[in-house]
Amino acid sequence: MSRPDPYSVDAGQETRSRSPLSRSIGHTRGRALNVPSENRPQSYTSPHRMKDYERPSVRSYFHGSWYPHQPSPDQQTWTAYGSERIRAQTAELASLAISTTPSHEIGADYREGNNTLRSGGGFPSIDRVSSTDSPILVKSHLPRASNTRQEPFVEDGGLCPPEDYSRSPGPSHLTRLLRNPPPAETAVSSMNGMERNNDLRQDEIATERDSLLQTKILDHIPPSYNSSSPNEVEAQTSSAAGGKIGSLRNANICSLAIKLSSAKHWNRRVIWTNAVVAPISALPAVALALLLNLLDGLSYGIILFPLGEAVFSDLAPDGLSIFFVSTIVSQLVYSCGLSRFNAVGSEMIEVVPFFHKMAFTILSQVGQDKRAVISTTIFCMALSSVLTGVVFFLLGYLKLGSLIGFVPRHILVGCIGGVGAFLVLTGIETAARLEGSLEYTFDTLKVLFSLPTFFMWMLPLAISVFLLVLLQFLKHPFTVPAFFLSILASFYLLIAAIPALTIEGLRDGGWIFNAPKSNVPFWHFYTLYDFRAIHWEVVLENIPTMMALTFFGILHVPINVPSLGMTLGLENVDVDRELIAHGVSNCLSGLVGSIQNYLVYANSVLFIRSGGDSRLAGIMLALATTAIWMAGPGIIGYIPVFVVASLIFLLGIELLRESLYDTWRKLHKFEYLTVFITAVTMGLYDFVVGILVGIILTSLAFVIQASQKPAIRAAYSGARSTVRRHPFQQRFLNQVGPQIYLYKLGGFIFFGTISSVENSILDLLEERNFNERPIRFLVLDLTGVNGIDFSAAEAFMRIRRMLEKRDIFLVLTGPNGDVNAALEGVGIWDGGEEGVKLFSELNDGLQWSENFLLEAYYASKDQVSSRTTHLEVPSRPRAEVENVMNNSPRISQLRAAAKMREREESVSKWSSFKQPLPLILQTFQERTAENEDFWFRIIDFFERKEFLKGAVLFSQGEAASEFYLIQEGLLKASYNHQTGRYYESITAGTTCGELPFFSETPRTATVVAERDCVTWAMNREQWAQLQEQYPDVGRELYRLALKLTTERMESITNYILTRSS
Incomplete structure (x- = not known):
């Protein structure tokens, strides 16, 4: 049950009470006016000052409300001294400095009337339940509705829109079209130009230079007739998270409808430009991208299944077909308008090691039932694509793309290194034609270095190394395709020149891939789906691998998309839009039985710079890839194994170089160690375990690095408030000011950084240091602290107990709502408030500390006047001030300062x-x-x-x-x-x-x-x-x-x- 407030107002009259200071020193002699504030005249000043009088909003407690970056402590329970009460105490102490009346006869109220914060004006009202001897319990809550209409607060230079503007839907696009018909003459743009404008308009809706609060009235916006803005639809209302999809759909439908319905577009010149010139101009880019798709399919589409296992040995053509389907789906999705870029989509190469892990897991669980193993494996692949797409879509739909940026980059770098190591090992396995998977045994090593196996895997490795050296000098986009085409042509020229070399003989010797069965169609992989043969319990066991694959897959978009935008000179790239596009493409790919895909940065740059910078070029690339797919997998029977192995080696070595070589001396030593261990674990042991190891090491690295940054930003001895005091009081505080010691804390304080704070305080309290520099108040400014964990909050309890042994006040200033809640959760204020004080900002805490010392000074002065032989400050709070006087390291400073009374006799x-x-x-x-x-x-x-x-x-x-x-x-x-x-x-x-x-x-x-x-x-x-x-x-x-x-x-x-x- 709370005690009654002695300062409350009853029946319009103010109840006067003795101030805490006056009660602590002696008897009260009230001198304050007893006129209720509402009955007082506005001013006692001369008439020329009357116009300047106003009643401002009370901001005496939460001064942090002036700083918008600080979290509001609304709806939090604070145990704190109100700023108003502190300043009232300061005013009473100032009156002692200029009065000849003994201090024990002076009394004034710390507050006049009920001066709690007003609930209007947007500031939190406070409920006070306290006595004058205890801290005020301030309970903040939102203000209730007031009958008095408040004027809107407008920042300088800002506009205040009508109150119902945000609720008014405004006229629809159709209404504006009827009111303001389009002009008779409209410039005719090319189809490519219109497409680019429609794409760019999505990102021109808001830019970095636009204001955060739109102040334009919708009726004042000039009508746009070819616009695809998401706001220009019937019943003009702001869409929520799904507005982006609707805007994309409306943009494309509107653009297509305008083109088809406007006869002026269908003249001979427009038809020639868009139906003949545009496709022909895009052919070089389409041919280059098609060649790259073919090389990618031969490099990692063929190895989609672990071909070394007998169960999967015949699935190379099916893997290539799955690759083409995934590539076609992604290309159509990106080129039809869901993506900002006219980019190239392809299978996500990083899925291969995860698919191998799933295949081996299924093989170990199901056994040698070929039908069941293949059906379960291919279903898990498609299901993982759907799961990846759902995650992509939700991140984009909910506008959470920025969350991916919180994943440390070196986890991705380590995973890239693991994929590179996997590809190098896969290249050896593919080129050497090993039976089963590559095992790290002496027998496998013996086979690899036997003839002719040694030449079978060393040749492609040497070719890839030579090409990497060549690329240091020739950086043309056609270098890699031309190089491998020349290798392929040289191989068949050599066969033609040497009669002893035949296709069949080289195929039997493992130099050329085995030809698929003649009756295998391009859609053969669909026949592998047999839902009756799927082992569903094994599918569930592979869910963790699918989740790891999804986690690894979503890391690429926030890297590839901004990088591509920067390379192409595009600003305001919407990552959420690209996430939605990736979600749709991956879901569709999984639903049609294929696997994950994504926007390929390198191929996209080559494609766009070669002339493929239009939607039409992307659609042409999808059609050409479809033609290659439908031509059938028979081409595989004529592909040399060493060419495919060279491509695999090339990609693996490049990824290893990017991960391990390029980051050398660029990363912190522990970060580089994390990258190296992650890459080795993923490449040599297990991909899922490698990702977990990377996450654990990254977390450990973060803790180590964060703990090296001290939580103490600065330390001050004798810090002072901004109070303008009487010269006597200033001189006294200059002498005893070092008893106030301030630590400025910052950042997120957790178990790794709080130890440095404790050690600093322990050093401060060490006997020798304490005798040389005695302190009475330890002020911890938490304004710069954005959060603390439970371990750090518990440490504050230990700090409080340490200070209580020395009779030192712990003064906490400026904590935000989360920090205050964490400290309250560990019971920092349990057991009374004798040793810990809380203030909303630093100035209040310093001012309270100074006031406490001044109270001791005036108490000691009165006792010296009455010829007492020792310093004693009675009452408020008696125990606190007595402790000040009885503490030997501090008593000398106070006694020395008290002698100033001799200079005050005047x-x-x-x-x-x-x-x-x-x-x-x-x-x-x-x-x-x-x-x-x-x-x-x-x-x-x-x-x-x-x-x-x-x-x-x-x-x-x-x-x-x-x-x-x-x-x-x-x-x-x-x-x-x-x-x-x-x-x-x-x-x-x-x-x-x-x-x-x-x-x-x-x-x-x-x-x-x-x-x-x-x-x-x-x-x-x-x-x-x-x-x-x-x-x-x-x-x-x-x-x-x-x-x-x-x-x-x-x-x-x-x-x-x-x-x-």
Whole structure:
């Protein structure tokens, strides 16, 4: 059950209570006004200031709301001291510095009335359940609806659209077409040009330069008649995640309908350009891409099944057919508009090792039942393609393509190296015509180095190495195709020149692939599907392999797509759109019985740069590939084995070079070790295990590297707040300030980084260091911390226990909602709040620490006055302040600082003077050698002005017409700086606004009364009269203004540097 709030307002009257400070020091003598705030006049000031008065939104607690990058602590339970209460305490302490009344007789409220945060204006309201002795329990929640209509807040230079604009669908494309018919004359574009425009329009809807919040009204958008924008459909509403697919479909349908329905397009010139010239101009690119497809099919389409096993030995033609089907499907999907690029699609080469693993698993489970093994294997291949497509599609549909970027790149690099090692080993197995798979035994090694097997696999290896060297000098796109065509032609010329060499003899010797059966059609692989023979339990066992294959497959799109866009000079490439295209192509490929495919970067660049930069060229390539597929697999019986093995070696060596050689000295040592171990594990042992090893090593590398970056960004001894205090208090805090020690923490704090924080604190508390540098407050600024794990949160509990043994306060500042929840979850505030304090920002925590030390100072001063022999601070909170006084490393600093009272005896001498002379003498005595006779001459040039709480003294940018001496109350100066917005509390016994006044420059801050204030102001006329009558006093004021400015600039600069470090 919560205790009643002693500061609550009942029946329109304010209930006054003794402040915590006054209760801790002595009895209360109330001096505050008891007029309810709603019944008070707006201002006590002169009429010319009336227009400047306003009631601003209260932002005294969550100052972090000025910083949009900081997470809001809304709907979180905070145990914290409110900023308003801290500044009220600061104002009361300032009143002690300029008053001759003993501190135990002075009392003021820490807050006047019910000054909790207003629930309007978008700021969280707070419920306070506390006594004046305990921290305020602040419970944030969203504001309730108010009957008062709030004006919309508009950023500078921004537009505020009508309230119902986002809900108004606006006119449809058909309505605008009827209202504004298209012009009679429209430029005729070529079909290729229109296709490019329609493709590019999808990405021109929003660019990096467009504003995040659209402020244009739909009715003001000029009508577009050939547009394919997703917003130009009937019932003009914003589509959700599925809007991208609808926009693509509508774009292509709209473009096709316009072309077919507009007769002006069908003249002789247009027909000749698009039906004859365009296809002929694309033939060179189509021929090159077709040749590349054929070489790819011969290199890894043939080895789709492990041909060394007897069960799969006759499936090379079927593997080639499956390759062609996957290539045709992907090419049609990309070329028909789902992809931004007119790219080349092909089978995903990385699937081969995974398919071999699935085949061996099925073979070991099913046995030698050929029909069942083949049916189960080919079904698992097709199913894995569907699963890959579904994942691709969902990532694109839900716009989660950016998530793939969180997968470390060196995992993919290691997997590429594993595929390269697998291909090299597969090349040896294919060229040597080994029976079964390649085994790492002495017998296998003996076979490989026996004649003629040694020459059978060494020849293609030498050819591939020679070609790699040749490619260093000849980088033409036709180099590789021309090289292998010349090798193939030389092989058959050699057969023709030597009569002893025959096709059949070379085929029997293993130099040419065996010819497929004469009655095997191109669609033969469809006959391998027998759902009655599938072992479904074995299919389920292969699901992990399919998932690993899917994980590896999705890593290519975020790499290939941006790389291709950069190479082709295309901006704003939509990765989500490409993911959807890949999802459709893989799902369709699996449904028609084929396997995974993807956009091939290298082939696409060659194709587009050779003239295949149109949809028509892509469709022509798909038709040509279909023709090759339908020609049948008989061509395999005439392909030399060493040519295929050379292609496999070439690709494997290139992948190994990319993975292991190109990354040498480019990666961190541990990252390179991860790549190497992943590649070796995948190539020599198992692909799924290799991926898991890569993930584990990558996680370990991340922990090691992250732990090497310290969580402590900076450390400060004697850090100070921005409060503008009385000179006496400034001098005292300068002496005891080192008792405040600040650590700036940053980043994500976890078990790997929290140990450095603990060790630093342990070193700080070590006996020898503590005696040399005693501290009372350890401030941990968590503003830069974006999260902590459970281990780090538990460490904060250990830190709290360590500090409690030394009677040190743990002051936590600026945690976001997640950090606060994590600390609360481990019970950081369990067992009371005697040792740990929480504040919304760093300035509040430093201000509270300074106030605590000042309370001890005034308590000790009173006891010295009463001739006590020891320092003792009673009451608020008695245990806390007594501990301060009884701690020997810190007591010496406090006693030394308490002796300053001897230099304050002159204050009582000035108490008989009429204001503002005592105020002038107290404010300037630390900075000037002039006495009261000198300053007595200027008292008539000051005018007494009073400001109610909330009144605005001046705003930033205004002309400086006055400067003020603060006699009572508290002001808040808010600055808008390049590094952010910050505030400064201005207490009694100080000045305000002197620099812009004397320098005749605009105001640099907005100053608002935080409490009811009594000030003494000098205006321009009075300043001119003072300079004319007493020029020596004017010169002295100039000099004092420079001194004050130097002090404040130093204070503000130090705080900015502290906060931004």
